[in-house]
Structures are given as structure tokens and as C-alpha cells.
Amino acid sequence: MDTEAAVVHPDAPAPGSELAMHYKECFGCGDEQEAGLHLRSTVGEKSSVHSRFLVTTAHQGAPGLAHGGLLACAFDEALGACVGNLLRRPAVTGKLETDFLRPVPVGSTLFIAAHLDGVAGRKIYVSADGHLDAADGPVAVRARGLFVTVGFEHFRSHAGQESLDKLKAAGRARQNDWDINP
Numbered sequence: 001m002d003t004e005a006a007v008v009h010p011d012a013p014a015p016g017s018e019l020a021m022h023y024k025e026c027f028g029c030g031d032e033q034e035a036g037l038h039l040r041s042t043v044g045e046k047s048s049v050h051s052r053f054l055v056t057t058a059h060q061g062a063p064g065l066a067h068g069g070l071l072a073c074a075f076d077e078a079l080g081a082c083v084g085n086l087l088r089r090p091a092v093t094g095k096l097e098t099d100f101l102r103p104v105p106v107g108s109t110l111f112i113a114a115h116l117d118g119v120a121g122r123k124i125y126v127s128a129d130g131h132l133d134a135a136d137g138p139v140a141v142r143a144r145g146l147f148v149t150v151g152f153e154h155f156r157s158h159a160g161q162e163s164l165d166k167l168k169a170a171g172r173a174r175q176n177d178w179d180i181n182p
């Protein structure tokens with residue numbers, strides 16, 4: 001694939017910044033989504049974002065072990081947070097690949113290190129490693145994502161009015177908050 005290096009937006013939060021949830025009802029990071037994953041993310045060095053996911057009994061597949069689909073969801077969120085916050089462009093997941101290398105037990109924390117790999121037009125390539133219980137713990141899950149830059153029209157034309165009102169209330173619907181360049 002022919003990609004260019006991803007250039008972090010000059011207004012992106014600096015390394016070390018704790019990222020705010022992007023939407024309080026988001027399944028991945030929202031604090032008003034009781035059944036959600038409650039990921040917490042921090043900007044890292046060199047086009048990276050570090051997210052933490054505490055696996056609870058709500059996330060089980062087999063007894064005592066995380067469900068693979070929920071782990072994929074955690075990576076979707078972590079990769080999306082990396083893309084959205086570092087590039088400051090609205091983008092959606094086009095493709096998400098996951099390798100499950102080790103079981104992830106209930107009670108463990110997955111430390112997900114996501115990194116921007118490159119950009120080709122509207123396509124943004126991003127990948128992540130999920131380390132068990134420490135930033136340098138063994139890699140349990142690995143993921144690669146392709147995000148596609150979209151205009152705000154994507155959300156306007158597909159989401160219901162009530163959701164758009166919530167988005168506006170959160171101050172996210174203002175186009176000048178983002179670089180729209182699909």
C-alpha cells in the first residue's frame with residue numbers, strides 16, 4: 001500500500017494528556033453507558049495513544065475470560081481515539097482485524113498501545129498491541145484498523161435527530177472544531 005506518514009495535527013493534545021470521553025453514551029468510553037467498556041486513554045509519544053481496559057464479569061465469553069468480540073470493540077475504540085484525537089478528523093472504522101494471541105482473564109487490565117501507521121487520501125491505517133496487566137506485559141491481542149475520513153454529513157444523514165441534538169449539546173457538531181477534508 002502507498003501511504004504517507006500520518007502528521008499529528010498541531011492542535012492535537014500533547015503527549016501525556018488524558019483524553020476526555022468523546023461521547024458520554026459511547027459504548028467504548030462513555031461514563032453514562034453503564035454496560036460499556038469505560039476505556040481511558042492518554043496521548044503517548046510519536047503518533048500513539050495508550051488506552052486501558054479493565055476486564056470485568058460483564059465482558060465474559062467463556063467463564064472467567066473476556067469475549068473476543070468485546071476485545072475487538074475495545075480495540076475499535078482505542079484505534080478510533082488515536083485517529084480522532086491525533087489527526088482531528090472525523091473518521092469511521094472501515095475495517096478491523098484482530099489477532100487473539102492469549103486468553104484475557106476477568107480482572108486483568110489490557111494496556112492498549114495504538115499507533116498511526118500512515119495515511120492514503122481518506123484512508124488512515126492504524127494498529128495496536130494489547131498488553132496484559134502492564135504496558136510492557138505480554139501481548140494478548142493485536143489489531144489493525146482502516147479508518148476512513150468522513151464529512152459531518154455522514155453523521156447528519158445517518159443518525160437520528162435526537163442523537164444529533166446531543167452531539168450539538170456536547171459542542172461536537174461545530175465543523176470548525178475539526179479539519180474536514182474528506
Ligand SMILES: CCCCCCCC/C=C\CCCCCCCC(=O)SCCNC(=O)CCNC(=O)[C@H](O)C(C)(C)COP(=O)(O)OP(=O)(O)OC[C@H]1O[C@@H](n2cnc3c(N)ncnc32)[C@H](O)[C@@H]1OP(=O)(O)O
Nearest residue numbers: 022076077080081084085090092093094095123148152155
Ligand atoms: C460528528 C461526530 C464526529 C465525531 C468525532 C469524534 C472524535 C472523537 C475522537 C475519537 C473517538 C472516536 C472513537 C470511535 C471508535 C469507534 C469507531 C466506529 O466504530 S465507527 C462505526 C463503524 N463503522 C461504520 O459504521 C462505517 C460504515 N461504512 C461507511 O459508512 C462507508 O463504507 C465508509 C464511510 C467507510 C466508506 O464509504 P465511502 O462511500 O465514503 O467511501 P469508499 O469509496 O467506499 O471508501 C473510501 C476508501 O476506503 C476504502 N475502503 C472502505 N472500506 C474498506 C474496507 N472495508 N476494506 C478496505 N478498504 C476499504 C475504499 O476502497 C476506498 O479506497 P480508495 O480511495 O478507492 O483507495
